[in-house]
Amino acid sequence: MSHVRVRFAPSPTGYLHLGGARTALYNYIYARRHGGSFILRIEDTDPSRSTDEAIAQILASMREMGLDWDEGPEKPGPHAPYRQTERIEIYQQYVRRLLADGHLYPCFCTPQELEAERTAAQAEKRAWVYSGRCRELTAAEVERRKQAGEPWTLRFRVPPGKTVFDDLLREPVEFNNETIGDFIVQRSDGTVMYNLAVVVDDVTMEITHVIRGDDHISNTPKQILVYQALGAPVPHFLHMPLLFGTDRRKLSKRHGATKLEQLTAMGFLVEVVRNYLCFLSTEFDESMVDWSLEDLVCNFDVESLGTSPSIFDPEKLRWMNGRAIRSLPEEQLGERMVQYLQRIGFFADPTIAPPQLASGEVAVSAAPSAAQAELTRRLAPLVQEKMEVLADFCAIAGWFYHPLRIDERALARLRDTAAAERILRVAADGLRALDPFTAESVEELVRALPVALGLKPKAVFAVLRLGMSGQNVTPGLFESLSVLGRDQAVERLTTTAALL
Known part of the structure; x- marks a missing residue:
């Protein structure tokens, strides 16, 4: 085969669509597999829809996927220019x-x-x-x-x-x-x-x-x-074959998040999205979820694709992403969690919610304080088994980053629970006096509370979880109290007790 030269030629009218991301990926793999060149060309002949911001976003998405080009914008070669308007x-x-x-x-x-x-x-x-x-x-x-x-x-x-x-x-x-x-x-x-x-x-x-x-x-x-x-x-x-939704219609906005930037903002790992797109029209097994880009180049043959429409299934992608998150080493997960939360502006606004992320309505990137970064690294392993996407961290552990917020609905639940105020005050007193205050001693104290109060463990633990966080789903109760530390744990429990 003569020297292979392929190209990816997007129109810069917005974020990189998943169909475009897959086209770029297949061209990249084909070029690298055959020792050829991968050209990036910008088809911007429609000035009413093309923007420099969109070009910058496309380049950023390409880099995030690991798809480095040999010639194109920012990498001039002998066939320049690479924008149609030029x-x-x-x-x-x-x-x-x-x-x-x-x-x-x-x-x-x-x-x-x-x-x-x-x-x-x-x-x-x-x-x-x-x-x-x-x-x-x-x-x-x-x-x-x-x-x-x-x-x-x-x-x-x-x-x-x-x-x-x-x-x-x-x-x-x-x-x-x-x-x-x-x-x-x-x-x-x-x-x-x-x-x-x-x-x-x-x-x-x-x-x-x-x-x-x-x-x-x-x-x-x-x-x-x-x-x-x-x-x-x-x-x-x-x-x-084109990408279709599970309704067998061409993938579009009606199918939800269909752009790479949307998915990564929601907390999908870019390598999981990349691998999922790669194998949509071919045989797939679970081991391929963890393939590197180099693995794809060495083992994936673009010419082996089928010709039937490729069905993009968000639920399958979520399953794959959760599997990949759970397989990450704890230290690596902690660093990626810090990077992700910084990217979506979480450290500036810990109340940011997944619907905002899916729509792209995220704040400007905000770097964490040293304390926020350290807290995130401690919490990431505690949330790891509960996450399917990185954004799940915000819902499960976001409450650690701001003062206690407990709404009337949560208070009503506590008021309907027998001895809720007593549970909170006894737990707060025990934690205040605990010495030393370690994860092990916290667990020992909390496990002893149901016996001391003559109550069922499930009821006691539910009250403590709601009292410290204002929500029903959190990282493990004992670990959460330990991460909060003596002062914060006692303050949160007594504050809630005073509201009952």
């Missing part, structure tokens, strides 16, 4: 060449005339294909209409016959050129259309393999015709 003159050179060779012609058809053609085709229950009414205009007629100020586009002159291409996942794909019709390659404002720009980019960047979603299959014959008109080699194509 390649306009290059496109015009190829437009002039195709026009001179007779492959393009001016079209003066108005939107109203084209709509009339579509309406007639619909009435006759046939697919609409441009009629070619401007195909044979004389040079004199073209010049006359241009001088008259009529707006015009440029269309590609599709030759008769068939266009066939091999797809690395499929049998040969064949199109009758009569069903393609002469297509527009340059708008009336002079900007080029996708099917020309992408071919010019791939030709000039010497792309050998085009790996993309199967929604581009219909574009492929048009692009092949442009390659042939330019006398350029046609790359190999691999069209992967």
